[in-house]
Amino acid sequence: MFDQYIVCEEGFRARDDGRAGGVVEVRMPYYRGLTLSMVEAVDLVLDGRPVPPADTTLTVHGNTYAPDQLGRTTDDRWEMGERAQLAFLTDEPLAPGEHDVAVAVRLRISYMPVPGGGRDRKRLTLAS
Amino acid sequence: MFDQYIVCEEGFRARDDGRAGGVVEVRMPYYRGLTLSMVEAVDLVLDGRPVPPADTTLTVHGNTYAPDQLGRTTDDRWEMGERAQLAFLTDEPLAPGEHDVAVAVRLRISYMPVPGGGRDRKRLTLAS
Amino acid sequence: MSLEDCIRAAADCGALGIEVIPEQSIPGYPHLTDEFVDTWHGWMQRYGTHTAATDLFLDTKRHPDRWLTLEEQVASIRQDVDIAVRLGARIVRAIINTSPEVMAAAAPYAEEAGVRLLLEVHAPFHYEHPWILQHLEVMYRTGSPALGLMPDMGTYVRRFPRVVSERALRDGAKPELVDLVVRTYDEHGDTHALMDVVHYRGGGPADFGLARQATHYIWSEPKAMLDHMPLIGHVQAKFYEMTDEGVEYSIPYDEIVPVLVDGGFDGHLSSEYEGNRHVQDAFPVDSVEQVRRQHAMFARLLGEQDPVLPGAGQTTTGTGSI
Amino acid sequence: MSLEDCIRAAADCGALGIEVIPEQSIPGYPHLTDEFVDTWHGWMQRYGTHTAATDLFLDTKRHPDRWLTLEEQVASIRQDVDIAVRLGARIVRAIINTSPEVMAAAAPYAEEAGVRLLLEVHAPFHYEHPWILQHLEVMYRTGSPALGLMPDMGTYVRRFPRVVSERALRDGAKPELVDLVVRTYDEHGDTHALMDVVHYRGGGPADFGLARQATHYIWSEPKAMLDHMPLIGHVQAKFYEMTDEGVEYSIPYDEIVPVLVDGGFDGHLSSEYEGNRHVQDAFPVDSVEQVRRQHAMFARLLGEQDPVLPGAGQTTTGTGSI
Ligand SMILES: [Mn+2]
Ligand SMILES: [Mn+2]
Numbered sequence: 004m005f006d007q008y009i010v011c012e013e014g015f016r017a018r019d020d021g022r023a024g025g026v027v028e029v030r031m032p033y034y035r036g037l038t039l040s041m042v043e044a045v046d047l048v049l050d051g052r053p054v055p056p057a058d059t060t061l062t063v064h065g066n067t068y069a070p071d072q073l074g075r076t077t078d079d080r081w082e083m084g085e086r087a088q089l090a091f092l093t094d095e096p097l098a099p100g101e102h103d104v105a106v107a108v109r110l111r112i113s114y115m116p117v118p119g120g121g122r123d124r125k126r127l128t129l130a131s
Numbered sequence: 132m133f134d135q136y137i138v139c140e141e142g143f144r145a146r147d148d149g150r151a152g153g154v155v156e157v158r159m160p161y162y163r164g165l166t167l168s169m170v171e172a173v174d175l176v177l178d179g180r181p182v183p184p185a186d187t188t189l190t191v192h193g194n195t196y197a198p199d200q201l202g203r204t205t206d207d208r209w210e211m212g213e214r215a216q217l218a219f220l221t222d223e224p225l226a227p228g229e230h231d232v233a234v235a236v237r238l239r240i241s242y243m244p245v246p247g248g249g250r251d252r253k254r255l256t257l258a259s
Numbered sequence: 260m261s262l263e264d265c266i267r268a269a270a271d272c273g274a275l276g277i278e279v280i281p282e283q284s285i286p287g288y289p290h291l292t293d294e295f296v297d298t299w300h301g302w303m304q305r306y307g308t309h310t311a312a313t314d315l316f317l318d319t320k321r322h323p324d325r326w327l328t329l330e331e332q333v334a335s336i337r338q339d340v341d342i343a344v345r346l347g348a349r350i351v352r353a354i355i356n357t358s359p360e361v362m363a364a365a366a367p368y369a370e371e372a373g374v375r376l377l378l379e380v381h382a383p384f385h386y387e388h389p390w391i392l393q394h395l396e397v398m399y400r401t402g403s404p405a406l407g408l409m410p411d412m413g414t415y416v417r418r419f420p421r422v423v424s425e426r427a428l429r430d431g432a433k434p435e436l437v438d439l440v441v442r443t444y445d446e447h448g449d450t451h452a453l454m455d456v457v458h459y460r461g462g463g464p465a466d467f468g469l470a471r472q473a474t475h476y477i478w479s480e481p482k483a484m485l486d487h488m489p490l491i492g493h494v495q496a497k498f499y500e501m502t503d504e505g506v507e508y509s510i511p512y513d514e515i516v517p518v519l520v521d522g523g524f525d526g527h528l529s530s531e532y533e534g535n536r537h538v539q540d541a542f543p544v545d546s547v548e549q550v551r552r553q554h555a556m557f558a559r560l561l562g563e564q565d566p567v568l569p570g571a572g573q574t575t576t577g578t579g580s581i
Numbered sequence: 582m583s584l585e586d587c588i589r590a591a592a593d594c595g596a597l598g599i600e601v602i603p604e605q606s607i608p609g610y611p612h613l614t615d616e617f618v619d620t621w622h623g624w625m626q627r628y629g630t631h632t633a634a635t636d637l638f639l640d641t642k643r644h645p646d647r648w649l650t651l652e653e654q655v656a657s658i659r660q661d662v663d664i665a666v667r668l669g670a671r672i673v674r675a676i677i678n679t680s681p682e683v684m685a686a687a688a689p690y691a692e693e694a695g696v697r698l699l700l701e702v703h704a705p706f707h708y709e710h711p712w713i714l715q716h717l718e719v720m721y722r723t724g725s726p727a728l729g730l731m732p733d734m735g736t737y738v739r740r741f742p743r744v745v746s747e748r749a750l751r752d753g754a755k756p757e758l759v760d761l762v763v764r765t766y767d768e769h770g771d772t773h774a775l776m777d778v779v780h781y782r783g784g785g786p787a788d789f790g791l792a793r794q795a796t797h798y799i800w801s802e803p804k805a806m807l808d809h810m811p812l813i814g815h816v817q818a819k820f821y822e823m824t825d826e827g828v829e830y831s832i833p834y835d836e837i838v839p840v841l842v843d844g845g846f847d848g849h850l851s852s853e854y855e856g857n858r859h860v861q862d863a864f865p866v867d868s869v870e871q872v873r874r875q876h877a878m879f880a881r882l883l884g885e886q887d888p889v890l891p892g893a894g895q896t897t898t899g900t901g902s903i
Contacts, residue, residue, distance in 0.1 A: 004535070004536030004539065034280075034283060035280060035282040035283040035316065036283070036286070037282075038318065038321060040322060040323065041318065041320065041321060043323075074322075074323040074324075077321060077322070080287075080288065082287075083282075085286075111320050111323070112320075113316070113317060113318045113320040113321070113356060114316075114317075114354055114355060114356040114781070115780075116776055116777065116779075116780040116789065132858030132861065162605060163602060163604040163605040163638065164604055164605070164610060165604075166640065166643060168643055168644060168645065169640065169642065169643060171645075202644075202645040202646075205643060208610065210608045211605050213608075239642050239645070240642075241638070241640045241641045241642040241643070241678060242458075242638075242639075242677060242678040243458075244454055244455065244457075244467065319783070326783045355777075355781075356777075356780070356781040358781060358782070383773050383774045383777075384774055384777075385771075387771065388771050388774060389761075389765060389770060389778065390774065390777075390778045439711075448711060449707075449709065449710050451705045451710075451796075451799075452705045452706055452710060452712065455677075455705075455706075455712075456711065456712045458678070459677075459678040459680060459712070460680070461641070461648045474773075477773075
């Protein structure tokens with residue numbers, strides 16, 4: 004039921020550090036906040052091309068994590084409804100205008116035998 | 132129960148047509164023969180790198196099919212236990228010696244709600 | 260809706276007992292600031308409400324590479340008991356994956372804190388199921404006043420929720436297969452091979468999803484609760500659709516409430532609305548109205564003129580819950 | 582083993598009725614050459630065997646983009662009836678996903694060909710299940726002599742097959758969870774939420790797989806067949822393990838055979854060995870010996886001194902089947 008809220012309509016923008024790439028704001032498809040160690044993946048497909056996880060970071064309330072750090076982070080959470088920043092690198096700077104942004108979130112939920120999470124895909128316009 | 136028989140130990144060789152690539156012999160992981168239209172995929176990963184399906188063909192008893200032809204081939208079958216030839220193209224000719232060969236077969240079985248098939252992975256030595 | 264909005268809305272319904280999921284509603288969990296706690300109690304005072312219960316989760320799979328030890332699991336429960344105490348709750352929902360051993364090991368701490376740990380009996384579990392029998396064995400053997408049960412009324416789904424089958428139709432399910440699934444469920448027929456049959460009949464993803472749903476719902480006689488009334492300290496009043504006529508479409512509360520009254524139950528019936536996810540694709544969701552209707556129904560079934568009753572409105576009206 | 586080897590081995594066991602899966606054993610299916618057909622009948626003569634039955638599949642999902650129409654499905658059945666006739670079989674196994682409408686529409690053709698189309702009643706189906714009830718309705722309403730049932734004895738699994746649980750242990754399942762699954766199944770307890778419990782207890786893939794298996798097997802009373810004896814023309818004698826003592830570990834043939842005798846059954850008990858896949862990882866598989874033992878058991882239960890009996894050995898001894 005939360006899938007449609009994963010990719011935020013607003014906030015899609017170029018990176019703050021001037022490198023090629025961008026930032027998309029994302030929400031967790033779940034009804035409670037979750038300790039980051041249980042966030043198994045936040046995968047991004049930009050304009051049909053998967054972005055390698057190593058080229059992304061996830062920022063929750065100001066704290067930035069590489070994907071391989073999430074598993075051992077038991078002292079920070081991604082809150083329910085919180086807009087996290089999924090920053091990513093690309094080879095070339097993003098073209099102005101619309102992009103196809105697909106995000107899949109995989110969560111490890113202790114009372115469920117199968118992985119939790121969800122996926123969403125939206126066309127977003129790069130903030131100028 | 133048939134997964135271990137998918138990749139044949141023998142018959143791993145260079146292509147007959149002299150192009151860069153090779154041929155691996157494969158069996159279907161199922162207890163009966165199946166019309167080719169129900170063979171959804173025969174995917175090859177060579178030395179850890181997926182080979183694009185468009186760079187492969189499947190040959191059953193002398194008849195060769197591109198992956199996108201299988202779905203509409205209702206007049207030919209891959210028989211139970213039959214060694215089919217999965218031929219593939221690579222950028223460079225295959226190096227002599229051992230290679231890691233992984234094959235995943237996906238079948239559409241009418242009495243099963245989920246896809247059938249299986250996967251196998253072996254180290255094969257290129258026939259010289 | 261803000262958390263305060265939820266509390267105000269519950270109070271407006273006459274639902275004065277508030278059940279809260281800290282991990283959902285309290286940013287920063289498990290660290291509650293004194294400021295948050297003061298704010299919470301301020302709201303309770305302002306709206307005439309009280310904290311009926313908190314809901315705990317037990318993240319046994321917190322680490323990617325190993326299961327939590329028994330000690331770590333008990334520590335997690337203790338932390339949630341402490342939070343319940345700070346929020347003024349005397350009841351904590353123990354999630355269904357909490358093992359009987361963890362309940363036993365956590366009971367003394369809860370007892371000392373004056374809090375009851377109630378295992379949520381959630382579908383497809385029931386009082387004859389081995390998992391629940393093992394829990395009952397612990398509860399009866401230890402006789403701990405801190406342990407008990409919190410039945411979720413999703414265990415009493417007599418009719419297939421039409422909000423679910425209608426959603427399947429909107430998602431492209433075949434009418435005759437939807438009918439088959441609904442009919443099989445409603446006759447309490449064999450749902451075991453229902454997915455197979457839906458498949459043999461040419462069903463697609465929407466049909467499968469519906470057939471799978473039919474294996475998740477269960478119906479059993481509500482009177483089964485009478486055998487365990489001393490253990491039942493709270494009820495999660497799951498519901499899918501309060502109709503314009505003021506009844507729940509699937510769950511026969513007109514049979515459930517009398518059973519609870521007979522059994523001398525004096526806890527809360529805490530609204531847990533789970534229809535939103537099934538209608539949000541096509542209709543505006545009015546969770547508050549749904550909760551209001553459920554509480555009006557409770558008042559009617561309890562013979563109360565005055566809609567102010569001991570029932571509780573969960574703060575989680577807009578979201579799902581287990 | 583070649584196809585001829587399979588037939589010879591069956592004959593050596595005293596199993597003279599041969600059931601064959603054309604799609605498995607006849608390369609070139611659905612085109613049978615006259616040469617193959619001659620060879621087949623030559624084998625029957627040489628080994629003193631006869632064709633007891635053929636097994637059809639119905640590929641409703643033959644095309645990637647659409648379901649077969651009713652007419653195409655009936656044409657598929659007709660083709661398999663023709664093959665049965667050429668091979669000398671009077672019985673054809675209709676696979677469980679064959680719909681009642683297709684059975685009804687194919688019946689006249691089968692009747693004219695002198696062949697019975699028997700729906701395989703496969704686990705988890707049983708005689709009260711809606712899918713089977715719909716088939717029974719067609720069979721009783723049309724009264725067609727060409728339609729009937731082929732019970733698979735996998736519907737009478739009273740004890741969890743130990744070849745399956747022992748394999749799970751070799752694959753890394755936790756002994757206490759294997760024990761839980763086996764015990765729950767053996768007590769015919771609630772397997773509904775078994776996967777959940779195995780998960781709450783920290784189970785991994787091998788434990789899950791086993792719990793899922795427990796929901797696939799079923800047990801019901803074999804006497805239920807007595808209500809439908811005129812329809813039962815053939816039995817697939819599924820088995821998982823013939824022990825050194827000459828009994829099937831899981832399926833009580835000592836209760837099943839007397840029921841069939843009481844009911845006046847005079848067809849074949851056709852061996853269907855399904856243990857191979859569970860032991861092949863660790864042990865040499867001797868399917869022929871397993872079939873031999875099963876037929877010796879049938880002879881014993883039928884009070885025959887002479888091991889030559891009407892039972893059939895399937896040619897599919899080395900492989901799986903539905
Ligand atoms: Mn609940
Ligand atoms: Mn069978």
